[in-house]
Structure formats: structure tokens, C-alpha cells
Amino acid sequence: MLxxxxxxxxxxxxxxxxxxxxxxxxxxxxxxxxxxDAVVAADVxxxxxxxxxxxxxxxxxxxxxxxxxxxxxVNPVPKWKIIRERPATATIDCDGGLGVVVGPRAxxxxxxxxxxxxxxxxxMRNGGHMGMISYYAMQALDHDMIGLSMTAAGPGxxxxxxREPRLxxxxxxxxxxxxxxNPFVLDIATSIVAANKLGLARRxxxxxxxxxxxxxxxxxxxxxxxxxxxxRVLPVGSxxxxxSHKGYGLACVVEILCGILSGGGYAFMPERxxxxxxxxxxMVAAYSIDAFTDVDDFKSLxxxxxxxxxxxxxxxxxxxxxxxxxxxxxxxxxxxxxGIPLHPEVIDWFKDITKELExxxxxxxxxx
Numbered sequence: 001m002l003x004x005x006x007x008x009x010x011x012x013x014x015x016x017x018x019x020x021x022x023x024x025x026x027x028x029x030x031x032x033x034x035x036x037d038a039v040v041a042a043d044v045x046x047x048x049x050x051x052x053x054x055x056x057x058x059x060x061x062x063x064x065x066x067x068x069x070x071x072x073x074v075n076p077v078p079k080w081k082i083i084r085e086r087p088a089t090a091t092i093d094c095d096g097g098l099g100v101v102v103g104p105r106a107x108x109x110x111x112x113x114x115x116x117x118x119x120x121x122x123x124m125r126n127g128g129h130m131g132m133i134s135y136y137a138m139q140a141l142d143h144d145m146i147g148l149s150m151t152a153a154g155p156g157x158x159x160x161x162x163r164e165p166r167l168x169x170x171x172x173x174x175x176x177x178x179x180x181x182n183p184f185v186l187d188i189a190t191s192i193v194a195a196n197k198l199g200l201a202r203r204x205x206x207x208x209x210x211x212x213x214x215x216x217x218x219x220x221x222x223x224x225x226x227x228x229x230x231x232r233v234l235p236v237g238s239x240x241x242x243x244s245h246k247g248y249g250l251a252c253v254v255e256i257l258c259g260i261l262s263g264g265g266y267a268f269m270p271e272r273x274x275x276x277x278x279x280x281x282x283m284v285a286a287y288s289i290d291a292f293t294d295v296d297d298f299k300s301l302x303x304x305x306x307x308x309x310x311x312x313x314x315x316x317x318x319x320x321x322x323x324x325x326x327x328x329x330x331x332x333x334x335x336x337x338x339g340i341p342l343h344p345e346v347i348d349w350f351k352d353i354t355k356e357l358e359x360x361x362x363x364x365x366x367x368x
Contacts, residue, residue, distance in 0.1 A: 025039055028065075091123045091263065092124045097127060121285040122285070123281070136284045137284075149284045179303045193233065198227055213234060215232070
């Protein structure tokens, strides 16, 4: 994640990941989430923070989830179920449950199917926010599989030449194992920036680069400046001349595979917008490497390929070429030891919400 979206070091309060995890579990349980589901959801959120994906971690998402539970827009005890199934595929109705609760179970189903027939794919409809989408793709790694995950969100992104939002940020993640090095992990929004990162930028006072958002008439704002009070998020590419049709097209692919294929509909469909619970639809898939090629050969080739990318001569002014997943792995190792940096405003929120809900406040490391 770009530095402009991280909490500045001189403001950050670092906390222990396990204390944060236990606090999050207690908060989920207090608002009615069953203990098993609370543990799963907390693992997804804290893993995002450990990997430096603060936009989809505890600081940015937990209060939104708790607000959803309190306002009745998220189902704390979803009775999710498989409504259609074949040997390699399944469709799940999430019953308004958060994606961070149902998603890990869906990927487990996909992995089991891939063990049996080589490939497993599960679509999910009628669900809630899924957090860091690469969490689910990475579940496949320990099984010598390639993982794929994506989610179709509510409308917030304008199509190329459009004035009104018609698509979500619609992220895609792919994870592939290697033999000795870091796995390949790609996690990208199909919008030029994840919407949650804009919220982080507003919190820490960062300027927004040109080409991230458009004004309310759909005209891209190409000068750097503060995030406007009202704006439209642009697809990857920002403008047609810079390739926004590609980001727009990829967002459409996600909408097809997650929303339309699951039977959940598309982002601006009136029935979907009126749904109290299920504004999000998802897809996860697992590909067993052994079904296609020798696992050791694949992993060795992945090592060689990724190292070749890292060894690419650098352009002037740059230190190194990185492979998707490298920065997050470095951040993960660092934060395990040094702690997760939270903004002071987030620390204050934790103190207030734990007091309000009467749960233990377990955040600690450097005096938080």
C-alpha cells in the first residue's frame, strides 16, 4: 500500500497483534456474532493489518461492521447455505452475513472440490463486505493450489465516459505458491484506488493524486489536492486516453462472475440496492497445481520467474523491482515484531467502544 495511505510514524501507536485480535473477537461477540464466526472475522481483519493493508483492516472496517450489526444492515447469525452445487462448483446464499465470516468457509469448499476434481469455484450472493480479498486466495497456498478471489460491491465507480456510478471497486486477488521464496500475491481494485483508502487519506490528511476521482459531473480531477467532499471514484486508468476502459472492463468481468453468475444481480439493480443485507456478491476459486503439472516443477519455475523479475535492471531513481506480494510479506514480518500501527483516533475509538460495550481493552505495546 502506498505510503500516503499509511499512518505517519510520528502519529502511529503500535499495538500487539494478538491483543488486537482478542479485543476484536470480544467486540464481535458482544454485538451478537457467534464465537466461531467472531474468531474467523477477527483473523481476516488482523491479517490485513499485519500485511499493511490498513484500508481493509481493523482500523477502517471494524467500526463499519459493528455499526452495521447495530443498525440491522448486517446479519450477525447468518444461516448461509449452498443453494446449487456440482462436483466442481457451488453457489452460496450468505443470508446477509459478512463476507469475512462466510468467505473463508466458501474457500474451504472450493479447495475440497479442487482436491477431488482439480478445480473448485464457489460464488456467493446476498452477503456483506469481504475485507482484504487476498485472504481467501491465500487460503489455497498451503494446499499447493492457486487461489482466485473477487468481490462485486455496491455502485461507487463511474464507467468510462460516465457521470453516475454503476460499478463497485470490484477487487481481484490471485495467489500462487513458490518453492523457497515468497508466494505471488496480487490484490488489486479495478478502480484506480480502493474506496477505503480514500477514507484513510482523509483521516490522516493526505493529498489525493490527480486522476483518482472525478467531480460530480464525471470529469476527472487531474490535479493533486485534498479529497473533495463529493466525488466519483474512477476506474483503473482514470481517463480513456490512459486506459480507463481496461479498468472498467475488468470491473465488468468481476460483476459477471460474482453478481450475475451467482444470481445476485448487478450493482445498480434496484432490487439489489433495496436489499437490507446483501449488497455484496463474491467468488472464490482454487486450482490444484497437480491437476495441471508437477507441483515441484511449478514451484521451482515460480521461484526462477519471480527472481528474474526482481533482478530486472531498474529505471533511474528506483531501487528495485518488486513482485506482487513482496511488500506485504516484508510488512507482515516487521509488524509481527514491531506491532501494528494505529492512528490515535482509532485508539480513542477502541477505548470508547470497549468501555461502551463492556469488553476488555487488550491493546498494548507502546502504551496504547
